[in-house]
Amino acid sequence: MSPSPASHSAQSPDLSRRSIVYFSMEIALSPAIPTYSGGLGMLAGDTLRSAADTSAPMVAISLVHRHGYFRQILSDVGQQTEADVPWSPETLPSAEHTVTINIQNRPLQIRAWRFDVVGATGHIVPVYLLDSDVEGNDAWDRHLTDHLYGGDTYYRLCQEAILGLGGIALLQALGVTPEVYHMNEGHAALLTIALLEQRLGGRPLSEATAADREVVRQHCVFTTHTPVPAGHDQFGPDQMNQVLGRDRSMAIEAAGGIHNGLMNMSYLALGLSRYVNGVAMQHGKVSQVMFPEYKVHSITNGVHAATWLSRSFQELFDDEIPDWRTDNRYFRSVYGIDAARIAACHIKNKQKLFAALARRTGHYFNPSVLTLGFARRVATYKRASLLLQDPARLVALAEKIGGLQILFAGKAHPADNAGKALIKDVYEAAVRLNSSSLKIYYIENYDWELGALLTQGVDVWVNTPRRPYEASGTSGMKAALNGVPSLSILDGWWIEGCAENTTGWAIEDAETEAAEAASLYNKLEKSIAPLWSNPNAWARLQQHCIGINGTFFNTHRMLSQYLSNAYFPYTDTQTRVAINAGISNTADIAELAKVRK
Numbered sequence: 001m002s003p004s005p006a007s008h009s010a011q012s013p014d015l016s017r018r019s020i021v022y023f024s025m026e027i028a029l030s031p032a033i034p035t036y037s038g039g040l041g042m043l044a045g046d047t048l049r050s051a052a053d054t055s056a057p058m059v060a061i062s063l064v065h066r067h068g069y070f071r072q073i074l075s076d077v078g079q080q081t082e083a084d085v086p087w088s089p090e091t092l093p094s095a096e097h098t099v100t101i102n103i104q105n106r107p108l109q110i111r112a113w114r115f116d117v118v119g120a121t122g123h124i125v126p127v128y129l130l131d132s133d134v135e136g137n138d139a140w141d142r143h144l145t146d147h148l149y150g151g152d153t154y155y156r157l158c159q160e161a162i163l164g165l166g167g168i169a170l171l172q173a174l175g176v177t178p179e180v181y182h183m184n185e186g187h188a189a190l191l192t193i194a195l196l197e198q199r200l201g202g203r204p205l206s207e208a209t210a211a212d213r214e215v216v217r218q219h220c221v222f223t224t225h226t227p228v229p230a231g232h233d234q235f236g237p238d239q240m241n242q243v244l245g246r247d248r249s250m251a252i253e254a255a256g257g258i259h260n261g262l263m264n265m266s267y268l269a270l271g272l273s274r275y276v277n278g279v280a281m282q283h284g285k286v287s288q289v290m291f292p293e294y295k296v297h298s299i300t301n302g303v304h305a306a307t308w309l310s311r312s313f314q315e316l317f318d319d320e321i322p323d324w325r326t327d328n329r330y331f332r333s334v335y336g337i338d339a340a341r342i343a344a345c346h347i348k349n350k351q352k353l354f355a356a357l358a359r360r361t362g363h364y365f366n367p368s369v370l371t372l373g374f375a376r377r378v379a380t381y382k383r384a385s386l387l388l389q390d391p392a393r394l395v396a397l398a399e400k401i402g403g404l405q406i407l408f409a410g411k412a413h414p415a416d417n418a419g420k421a422l423i424k425d426v427y428e429a430a431v432r433l434n435s436s437s438l439k440i441y442y443i444e445n446y447d448w449e450l451g452a453l454l455t456q457g458v459d460v461w462v463n464t465p466r467r468p469y470e471a472s473g474t475s476g477m478k479a480a481l482n483g484v485p486s487l488s489i490l491d492g493w494w495i496e497g498c499a500e501n502t503t504g505w506a507i508e509d510a511e512t513e514a515a516e517a518a519s520l521y522n523k524l525e526k527s528i529a530p531l532w533s534n535p536n537a538w539a540r541l542q543q544h545c546i547g548i549n550g551t552f553f554n555t556h557r558m559l560s561q562y563l564s565n566a567y568f569p570y571t572d573t574q575t576r577v578a579i580n581a582g583i584s585n586t587a588d589i590a591e592l593a594k595v596r597k
């Protein structure tokens, strides 16, 4: 490894003891960097922030996405258009190595920018953002790392090749020799083929044996994120051959990566991972049914508390339970804090949200009126319109309970016309139904900042997916940490998080959408509104959201489960003791693992 040139603004952290590498196509690193589209990227960012806070020995790989995902613009009838969000990675230090991989039957040079995720005690998790915009590359190839989820399937496959093959090449150049490669979703599955190539050391891939594949498998962990079939990337055999070449294509087939005649990234990851999991208990079970040939575990998602807690709550917890930043289990001690102080933090959050909306949109909302929030990536299974299913009932309900405000937000993928039509439906309903007691508003350009404002500031978080398509959902977890209960379909994380009338409410399962909507309205009218009119009881509910759900649905807990169940699943007492002593000891656990080999 060559010494770092003097031009680097910051010194590279020591990577020699990093035992886990986390691969993700998108990572939400900072509100100012547009390298994410939604839940998957937020989860990746939150995971790394928890890794930094708890000193986990991790490094991460992603793409630079120079033009981001997109900024959403909504016309006055709710028609979505998109704009690029260009950013300049040149403000970041670069990795000292440029690596070359061979795809599309020609060499491709890849460089990397380093973003340091800095934890509460100063521990750094470096993230390498791969960039194909290198002089000397084919002109078209220079744009391969521009658009997150952009282009056609050929473009996507090239991106996934850069992530998997380029990521492994970079790690080798940096001298990182991990024990564990974690694929956050199937996008990164080609790393398994790169590891196989590395193992063969220049011999052709056709010589790889089952024993070689088993060695690779022992190092790989795969998390699948959606039960929606279209969410599992597939590519035709011609494209696979064109981009990856015949040798790799045959190795993919040998690893079980061809399904129904197509290259399938999830099956490739399944075939070469020793641990596979879904992202909530039910999602693990649903995935087990989808992939009966493989064992599928569950580790329920979480959110990074310091990222999603409002300033007022951070100050309260810094005073009362200051160690929460490195150990989220202290949230259980929220019961030692007067519930009225929690309610006071929420009122501040609500005022802050409404002030931001007034600034952004010129619309004024009333802080003393019950306010619901619904913000998601707009996909048809998420059913934004369930709340508006029976407009007459909704209007009557709003009058009866003394007023109701409903805030919507969310982007539809640029190619998703059905999703875009859903946004227009909500717009139309807002125009038709707005009155002195009901106010519906769709907020433009749902992103990190708006997501934080909404989950902190509304009174009830609403989620209405069609079962069983919500793998986990994380927005309701952000809300819970901020003392905001959920009203949701029993799907994803809410099956685990719902304690009726205590942390929120379940919309009852029914045969028809109309019946589900009726359950939603009944809960609003008969359970939520009466409790809302009793401030002491409501404050107690807010306390339960934090004490019961905030304590568990966070990425500190989630990462500790990955460490003990997926990354280093040892059963001997010595290692168990080390793991139970806290995840800050993971470097030692990795050392123990080496000794045991």
Ligand SMILES: *Cc1c(COP(=O)(O)O)cnc(C)c1O
Pocket (backbone or CB within 6 Å): 037, 038, 039, 040, 042, 376, 377, 446, 447, 448, 451, 452, 472, 473, 474, 475, 476, 478
């Ligand atoms: C949290 C978050 C998401 C993910 O929300 P889900 O509830 O998991 O669908 C998506 N986008 C933004 C901006 C977020 O903050």
